[in-house]
Every structure is written in C-alpha cells, then in structure tokens.
Amino acid sequence: MKYNWATAEAWSKTGAVLLASTGLYAAFCVFCVVALPVSRDVSLAAGALVGLPLWIASMCYAVLARTSLQAWLVLMGLTLLFVGGTALALAFT
Numbered sequence: 001m002k003y004n005w006a007t008a009e010a011w012s013k014t015g016a017v018l019l020a021s022t023g024l025y026a027a028f029c030v031f032c033v034v035a036l037p038v039s040r041d042v043s044l045a046a047g048a049l050v051g052l053p054l055w056i057a058s059m060c061y062a063v064l065a066r067t068s069l070q071a072w073l074v075l076m077g078l079t080l081l082f083v084g085g086t087a088l089a090l091a092f093t
Contacts, residue, residue, distance in 0.1 A: 009067075009068050012068035012069075012071075012072070013062060013063060013065075013068045013071060015072075016062040016065075016068060016071040016072050016075060017059045017062045017063060020058070020062065020071070020072055020075035020076055020079065021055055021058040021059045021062055021075060022055070023075070023076070023079045024054070024055070024058050024075055024078055024079045024082070025051050025052075025054065025055035025058070027078075027079045027082035027083050027086070028047060028050075028051045028054055028082050029044070029047035029048055029051050030047075030082075030086055031047070031082040031083075031085050031086045031089070032044070032046055032047025032050070032051070033047055034086050034089045034090055034093075035085060035086065035089040058075055058078075061074070061075070062075060
C-alpha cells in the first residue's frame with residue numbers, strides 16, 4: 001500500500017504516533033495504578049504490561065487513520081477518558 005501524504009499530514013500523523021499514543025499509554029498506566037484494587041507495585045506492573053499492547057495498537061491506529069485530525073481526536077479522547085477515570089478514582093478513595 002502506497003501512501004501519498006502531504007508534508008503537513010505526514011508530520012501530524014508522526015506527532016500523533018509519538019505524542020498522543022505515548023500520552024494514552026501514560027494515562028492508562030496511571031489509571032491502573034490508581035483504580036486497581038491491588039498493591040501499587042502490582043498495579044504498576046499490570047498497567048505497564050497491559051498498556052504496552054495498547055500503546056502499539058494506538059500507534060498503528062494513528063498511522064492507519066483516515067486523517068490526522070481523526071487520529072488526534074480519537075487518541076486524545078481516549079487519553080481524556082483515562083484521565084477522567086483517574087480523577088474519579090482519586091476522588092472516591
């Protein structure tokens with residue numbers, strides 16, 4: 001499959017791969033540490049191990065999305081969902 005991306009779209013998709021997917025991974029790891037009802041070290045290990053395939057899948061999605069705007073919106077929306085879940089978990093503990 002050949003991609004004919006414009007320069008701006010290529011940079012935007014690269015930014016989504018590097019920044020948005022990493023933000024999603026970090027938000028998921030923090031969510032696991034805060035929300036899982038186990039000790040901190042077990043929840044951190046679970047977040048890192050389960051989050052790694054999530055990170056790889058989000059990078060693949062960012063490249064394969066129809067537009068770079070769609071990639072950014074979906075990945076940042078999921079990141080905000082995990083940040084909100086973390087805030088709720090912290091509020092009710």
